[in-house]
Amino acid sequence: MTEDQIADLASSGLLYLLGAILLILIVVKGVKIVPQSEKYVVERFGRLSAVLGPGINIIVPFIDHVAHRISILERQLPAMSQDAITADNVLVQVESSVFFRILHPEKTVYRIRDVDEAIATTVAGIVRSEIGRMELDEVQSNRSQLTDTIKQSLKEAVDDWGIEVTRAELLDVNLDEATRAAMLQQLNAERARRALVTEAEGKRRAVELQADGELYAAEQIAKARRIQADAEAYATGVVAQAIKDNGIEAAQYQVALKQVEALTALGTGDGKQTIVLPAAAIEAFSDAFGLLGGRKGP
Template sequence: MEPIIAIVLALIGYALGSAKIINEGNAALVERLGRRHRTLNPGLNFIVPLVDQIVMEDTTREQYIDIKPQNVITKDNIYLEVDAILYWRIREIEKSFYAIENLQGALMQLATTTLREIIAQNTLEETNVTREEMNRTILRELNATTSDWGVEIIRLDIQRITPPESVRKSMEEERAAEIKKRALISEAEGESQAAIKKAEATKTSMQIIAEGLRTNPESKEILRYLVAQEYINASYRLGESANAKVVFVDPGKSGDLMKEVIAEATNTESNGNGS
């Protein structure tokens, strides 16, 4: 019985030693007698005890590295402080283990160096305007290197680009001046449009009056009445003003004045039709 028990215990120990469970989202690398043997996928796996050894188990899920603020000089010699976040994942666990020592440290150094080089090729204005384009350029350059490490760089997000205080103040003043300029232009355009509309309305009114006078001579008396009424209303408004001045007009000449206005309007319309 004892040999049988020993054999059973040995088989149980072998089974326990050879069974390896890899969690979902992970992968493991196995060496046999010191040489790369195979990769263990999620689930239940078996290895040969004492012969096989798991040398690495890591996640294949997306990871990130927080790139701390870096001092960078732009193309126009402006010192900036830039920080970003790098998102990456392991695609080939064998390469990530054998091709590079200290994978995360290497990714940090590579991302920092590439970020500085790309920003140094742009001016301050280009850096602020073309941030998305810079992100794509950095991504291409990073993946060109990290593909040999079995790593995929998913994206690099530039969090902040902080210029010096003096530059920030100048940028704020420039933006304020631009906003004020646009407001003045809009105001001037509005006034110009209003003046054009008013002139067009006045022209239309004069044409209507002139046409009425030409086709209906009796309407001249109506026009005299309307002009006189407007004159009286204007006199009342002038009298109500605190800075009002009294202007005397010879009543005997007011009729002549009305005739001149009517004649001028009629001549204007006649000349317009003749042309």
């Protein structure tokens, strides 16, 4: 083999080697395998060309290049603490946390420089604004509603950045020592007021029950008197009916009966065995006994 042939073979082998290297470079530069948890932002001559999703992707080698590798996993910002003033001028310290993920990397990359810092600043502003519209009692009692409001406002604010806010939480609402002392004093005063109200309610209830008892007793007495009056009226009616049926003789008989009962009552007491009566009374009693004798004879 001549030297020219050797030189030709060497040049051919070199060409093959260069071709293989070039092919490998084309494959490496043109084929991109994107992990499931990421998206790639591809640029061409400094401009956005494409966003590569998970799997095998092909780009133009040496022209297109991957400029940004963006994680699409949900991430959490560190707990943030900021001061806010409520509508009733109470200074509170609010601790919050935000969970988010990137949905559109092309917006995130080209519209905002530091995503975490931007979200933290936005959350602080929204929290101060929302708490400034509420009084302290509302902040404490409506924390879930306040959280939903902050989350919705944050979603609208970061929508242009290609970010989805998955969760926003108010971890704690702290008060300064002076406010805590004032609230404790107010709580003690409220407890004392409730105790006084309870005691007053008890006394009022006792008076009502006593009045109800007296009213019930009066009703029972009135009922008994009404029954007695009905009985007397019935007796009177019986006497009247007897007088109507038997004439004056029945009336005289009733009068004589009453006179005898009165005489018997006068003679039953101690020291009352001797009774001095006028002659007219004795004559009346004689008539009464005569009537009674006449009624019993038959």
